[in-house]
Structures are given as structure tokens and as C-alpha cells.
Amino acid sequence: MKRILLVIVVVALYVLHQDFWFWRTAHPLVLGFIPIGLFYQACFSVAASLVMWLLVKYDWPSQLEREIEQPEPE
Amino acid sequence: MIPAIVVFIYLATVLYIGIFAFRKAKGREKAEDYFLASRSLGPFVFLFSLFGTNMTAFAILGSSGHAFSNGIVTFGLMASSSGLVIPLTIFLIGTRVWALGKKYGFMTPVQMFRDRWECGHIGTVIFVVQAVLLIPYIIIGIMGGGTTLNAISGGVVPYWFGGAIVAMVVMSYVFFGGMRGTAWVNTFQTILFLLFGAIALIVIGVGMGGFTNAVQAIQSSPALAPLLTRERISPLYFFSYTFIPLSAIAFPHILIFCLTARKMNQFKKTVIFYPLCILAIWLPCVFLGVMANRVTDVPQIRAKQEARRVLATQGKTMAPEARDDLREKAAGDDVILLLLERYAPFWLAGLLGAGIMAAVMASDSQILALSTMFTEDVFAFYGGKRRFGEAVQVQTGRIFIVIITLFAYAVALRAPETIFELAIQYAFSGFAALSPLLVAALFWKGSTKWGALAVTVWTAAAVAAVAIFQQVVPAPAPAPGQNPNIVVCAVGGIEALSRTPAGTAVFGFMPVVPMVIVSALLMIVVSKITRTPRATTLARYFKLEAT
Numbered sequence: 001m002k003r004i005l006l007v008i009v010v011v012a013l014y015v016l017h018q019d020f021w022f023w024r025t026a027h028p029l030v031l032g033f034i035p036i037g038l039f040y041q042a043c044f045s046v047a048a049s050l051v052m053w054l055l056v057k058y059d060w061p062s063q064l065e066r067e068i069e070q071p072e073p074e
Numbered sequence: 075m076i077p078a079i080v081v082f083i084y085l086a087t088v089l090y091i092g093i094f095a096f097r098k099a100k101g102r103e104k105a106e107d108y109f110l111a112s113r114s115l116g117p118f119v120f121l122f123s124l125f126g127t128n129m130t131a132f133a134i135l136g137s138s139g140h141a142f143s144n145g146i147v148t149f150g151l152m153a154s155s156s157g158l159v160i161p162l163t164i165f166l167i168g169t170r171v172w173a174l175g176k177k178y179g180f181m182t183p184v185q186m187f188r189d190r191w192e193c194g195h196i197g198t199v200i201f202v203v204q205a206v207l208l209i210p211y212i213i214i215g216i217m218g219g220g221t222t223l224n225a226i227s228g229g230v231v232p233y234w235f236g237g238a239i240v241a242m243v244v245m246s247y248v249f250f251g252g253m254r255g256t257a258w259v260n261t262f263q264t265i266l267f268l269l270f271g272a273i274a275l276i277v278i279g280v281g282m283g284g285f286t287n288a289v290q291a292i293q294s295s296p297a298l299a300p301l302l303t304r305e306r307i308s309p310l311y312f313f314s315y316t317f318i319p320l321s322a323i324a325f326p327h328i329l330i331f332c333l334t335a336r337k338m339n340q341f342k343k344t345v346i347f348y349p350l351c352i353l354a355i356w357l358p359c360v361f362l363g364v365m366a367n368r369v370t371d372v373p374q375i376r377a378k379q380e381a382r383r384v385l386a387t388q389g390k391t392m393a394p395e396a397r398d399d400l401r402e403k404a405a406g407d408d409v410i411l412l413l414l415e416r417y418a419p420f421w422l423a424g425l426l427g428a429g430i431m432a433a434v435m436a437s438d439s440q441i442l443a444l445s446t447m448f449t450e451d452v453f454a455f456y457g458g459k460r461r462f463g464e465a466v467q468v469q470t471g472r473i474f475i476v477i478i479t480l481f482a483y484a485v486a487l488r489a490p491e492t493i494f495e496l497a498i499q500y501a502f503s504g505f506a507a508l509s510p511l512l513v514a515a516l517f518w519k520g521s522t523k524w525g526a527l528a529v530t531v532w533t534a535a536a537v538a539a540v541a542i543f544q545q546v547v548p549a550p551a552p553a554p555g556q557n558p559n560i561v562v563c564a565v566g567g568i569e570a571l572s573r574t575p576a577g578t579a580v581f582g583f584m585p586v587v588p589m590v591i592v593s594a595l596l597m598i599v600v601s602k603i604t605r606t607p608r609a610t611t612l613a614r615y616f617k618l619e620a621t
Contacts, residue, residue: 013158018313019395020309024303024305025303032289033286035146035289035303037303037304038150040100041146042154043156044147045153045357048154048349049157049350050349052161052165052345052348055347056165061170061338062172063185064169064172065173065338065339066543067173068176
């Protein structure tokens with residue numbers, strides 16, 4: 001269940017990258033000079049970092065590290 | 075000339091770090107130490123060197139140049155999509171490759187493929203395609219070095235000499251320092267160019283009297299206002315670009331870098347901070363690239379804008395050669411350097427120039443990766459290591475480094491493309507199309523060597539086809555407000571294959587989209603009708619997943 005939720009979050013973020021709603025406008029200008037489309041994509045990068053943190057915290061493949069310590073089967 | 079002197083001091087520092095690392099290395103004649111730093115990199119060096127090795131000349135020069143011509147869309151196209159896709163692939167694929175490398179001693183992706191799919195010569199075919207696709211990446215670094223030194227020195231250092239200096243410095247520390255030297259140099263360089271973005275933004279912003287007026291001026295100009303939106307790029311093209319970062323994990327130098335971590339935990343920081351590092355370097359560069367359009371007192375920038383204007387208004391009636399000439403004049407690869415020259419004090423321009431050089435010189439990892447691949451996938455695989463020993467293998471790797479650098483330099487002197495186009499059109503799309511190899515090898519028991527061969531041959535053929543198509547059908551001139559594409563093939567009134575001002579479109583998508591999809595389909599279909607490896611081989615790979 002946890003993994004399914006994480007997959008949904010990642011897919012949702014990927015979809016949110018296609019922000020067609022700010023396609024043809026520069027307004028509002030954030031801080032008076034940052035076009036909204038650029039600001040949105042900058043926020044997207046921060047969100048991507050947060051999602052990566054979620055993946056690392058809740059779905060870290062620690063079994064791989066344990067596995068390499070085990071001997072090879074015959 | 076003062077900035078150029080600062081840059082030369084920087085180059086000497088880089089050289090020292092590389093050679094210093096070499097002296098500190100123990101057991102340096104061991105291939106694993108020279109090529110993988112004995113799989114011993116700590117979390118800090120691993121994060122910064124892995125990020126740094128993926129940030130090449132176009133992270134600073136190409137991004138600001140692309141933004142100068144295309145506007146803010148550059149950030150969404152290349153930076154934020156990479157900020158999601160690249161750490162995700164490092165998380166899913168990089169960690170697994172690290173574990174398999176640690177367990178079975180792999181030093182290259184091809185070694186893993188050969189073992190996983192029980193193949194020999196098919197691995198050699200994959201090596202050849204990877205090597206051919208990697209070389210443009212190395213050329214980018216040398217071209218960027220030549221452009222940067224030429225601009226920073228105010229033209230005193232010619233392009234050919236600047237490229238030669240960069241090639242020599244990179245070759246020297248890779249030659250002596252191997253992976254350890256390269257990783258430390260990359261760490262130093264990454265810190266420098268991460269600082270670069272913030273400092274450049276502040277200095278140029280202050281110099282321009284703040285950005286608010288500049289943005290308003292751009293908005294009030296009908297020709298420039300679209301640069302603050304994404305209307306010049308189609309949503310399909312924008313979507314296509316999210317396939318390009320799939321190339322990162324398929325690049326041999328990135329995958330080989332994944333093998334250098336001491337522990338798997340070291341991937342955690344890399345995965346989490348990767349999007350923020352991209353944000354820190356790309357956002358200022360893209361923004362400054364757009365703002366350069368408001369700089370009216372730099373003749374070189376005015377000349378670029380004029381070339382862009384003539385291309386848009388009269389390009390249709392021009393000969394293809396004349397259009398290419400104008401495109402080259404309008405290219406903005408050096409706008410960030412021109413902004414620094416205009417607004418930064420001399421001493422700071424030198425430091426910031428060093429920051430640019432740091433990004434430009436990321437070709438070190440690619441050179442080392444090619445050398446590692448040659449010595450492991452060809453020299454060792456075909457008996458060289460067994461006959462001549464490991465010390466000779468390392469020396470062979472060093473000789474290969476010299477040869478490949480000289481070759482890349484020779485090509486860089488003749489290549490007419492802008493830095494950005496060269497990288498995107500050939501290397502990135504090709505490696506993205508190879509990414510199904512990794513997914514299949516690591517996650518699908520049913521994949522076979524014949525599926526891998528089909529993917530590799532298709533990738534090579536598709537890259538060659540796009541290159542030939544773009545040579546045969548010259549790029550049309552951009553036509554604001556109209557569809558400038560040359561439609562070569564239409565299906566039911568829809569453009570199936572077109573030549574666009576920026577490249578090629580297949581049903582409106584960049585070629586990378588069908589290339590990746592067909593690669594994945596070929597892997598599935600061909601694997602389904604051919605025999606899988608033995609159960610004992612599969613057990614070695616998939617018990618990792620079963621636990």
C-alpha cells in the first residue's frame with residue numbers, strides 16, 4: 001500500500017510538470033520580476049526534492065545492502 | 075586579461091588536486107583503484123562529484139544561451155524535468171547497479187549486461203554504441219573550454235588554444251589521478267559552479283539596476299514578450315523533453331560513478347539534494363539568459379538579436395547555408411560571459427569565469443569512463459588482462475585517455491554546431507533510447523541478450539537516421555505566429571515527420587519519444603520469442619528483489 005501511494009505521488013508530480021495552465025502568460029510576476037511559469041517550475045524542483053525524501057524514507061531498498069553480504073548460492 | 079589569469083590559476087589548482095589525489099592513492103596499479111577509486115567515495119564527494127559529472131558546458135553556457143533565444147521555457151524543459159527523472163533513476167537503478175557491482179565486481183555496465191544475459195560479442199556491440207554516443211559529450215567540454223577562455227580573455231586566447239588548454243588539463247588529471255582525482259576535482263568544481271549562479275545573479279542584477287525594470291521592458295516589446303512565457307514551444311515538445319533525462323542513468327560515466335560509493339546509504343543525500351542542486355545552478359543561468367535580451371549596450375548581444383530578427387523575418391527566402399550562418403550568429407552560448415564582462419568587476423569576472431570553467435570541464439568523467447570501458451569491456455574481455463596483467467591494463471587505460479582526448483579536440487575544432495544542439499541531438503537521445511536495457515536487465519527476468527541487441531541496433535540506427543535526415547533536409551527558418559515546419563510525411567492531415575527549426579518532429583514529438591518507446595517494445599517483443607538466460611544466472615539477479 002505504501003509503495004502504491006508513493007508511485008501515485010511520483011506519477012502525480014510528473015503530470016504536474018506539464019503546467020499548460022501558465023503556458024501563455026507571464027503574470028503574476030512573483031516578487032515583481034519572476035514570471036509565474038518560471039516560479040512554478042522552480043517550486044516543482046523543490047517538490048521533486050521532497051518526493052525524493054519520501055522515497056528514501058519510506059521505500060529505501062535496504063535489502064540490497066544486506067544481500068551483498070550473503071554468500072553466493074551453489 | 076585579469077579574468078583570464080584568474081582562470082589560469084584555477085586550472086593550475088585543478089591540476090594540483092588531480093595529481094595530489096594520485097599521490098595519495100595506495101595500490102595505484104590496481105584497476106579497481108584507478109578506475110573506481112576502490113569503491114570508497116564518501117557521501118560528500120559522492121554527491122558533488124556525481125552531480126558535477128552530469129553538469130557539462132551546457133548547464134551554464136547552453137542553458138543561458140537557450141534561454142536567451144527561447145525564454146523561460148528552458149528551465150522547465152531541461153532543469154525541473156531532470157530534477158525529477160534523474161534522482162528517480164538513481165534511486166531505482168543506481169542503487170541496484172551499485173549492489174550488483176559490489177557483489178560481482180562489475181566495473182562497467184557492459185560487464186553487467188554480459189553476465190546478466192550470458193553474452194559476449196553483443197556486449198561489445200553495446201560498448202561500441204555507448205562509446206560513439208559518448209564522444210560528442212567530450213567534445214562539448216572542449217568546445218566550451220575554447221569558447222569560455224576566448225571570451226574571458228577578450229579574444230586574446232584564441233578558441234583553438236583555449237580548447238587545447240582545457241583538453242590538456244583534463245587529460246592530465248584524469249591520466250594521473252584516475253577516478254579518485256576526477257572525483258575530487260569534480261567536487262571542487264561543483265562547489266564553485268553552485269556558488270557561481272547566486273553570485274552572478276546578484277552582481278548582474280545590481281549592475282542592471284534590478285530586474286523589475288528589465289522584465290517590464292521585455293514585456294512591453296512584442297518581439298521579446300514571448301520569452302517570459304512558453305508560447306514559442308508546443309506542449310508536445312515540452313512533454314518530449316521529459317524523456318531526455320532518462321539518458322543520465324544510461325550514460326556509462328554516471329553508472330560507473332554509481333559504483334564508486336562506499337555504502338549504499340551514500341545515495342540518499344544524492345537522491346534528495348539532486349533537484350535542489352539543479353535548481354541552484356539552472357535557475358539563475360536561465361533567468362540571466364532571458365535578461366540578456368534587455369542589454370542594449372553590448373554590441374555582441376545586439377548583433378545576436380539582429381541575426382535572430384533577420385532569421386525570423388527573411389529566413390524563409392534565404393539559402394540554407396545563409397540561414398545556418400545566421401543561426402550561428404544568433405546563438406547565445408556566450409551571453410552569460412558577455413554579461414559578466416559588462417557588469418562584473420575584473421577580479422570577480424575571473425572567479426565567475428572559473429565557475430564556468432568548472433562546469434565546462436565536466437568532460438573528465440566521460441574520458442575516464444571511456445577508458446574504463448575500453449580496458450574492461452575490450453582489453454580485459456578479449457584476454458589482455460590475463461596475458462599482460464593488471465598494471466598493463468591500467469597503462470592501456472592511460473594511453474586510451476590521451477588518444478581519445480586528442481581525437482575529441484580535433485573534432486571540436488571542426489564542429490560547426492552550437493554546444494547545445496550537438497549534445498541534445500546525438501548523445502542524449504541515444505542514451506535515453508538505451509535506458510530500457512537497464513530497466514530490463516534489473517527488473518525483468520524475461521529479458522534476453524537478443525532483446526538487448528535489438529535495442530542497441532535500433533538506437534544506433536535511429537540516431538544515424540535523425541542525423542542524416544537533418545543533413546538532407548535543412549532546418550527551416552523560425553516564423554513567429556506561423557508553422558515553420560517542413561512536412562516530409564503526413565498521415566491523415568497530421569504531420570508525421572517534419573523538419574523543425576530546432577530539429578526533427580515525429581507526430582509533434584521530439585525523436586527521443588519514439589526512440590525510447592520503440593526500444594522498450596523491441597526489448598519486450600524480441601525477448602518474448604528468444605530464450606532467457608539459465609535459471610542459475612537469473613537467481614543471482616532476482617533474489618535481490620525477492621528478499
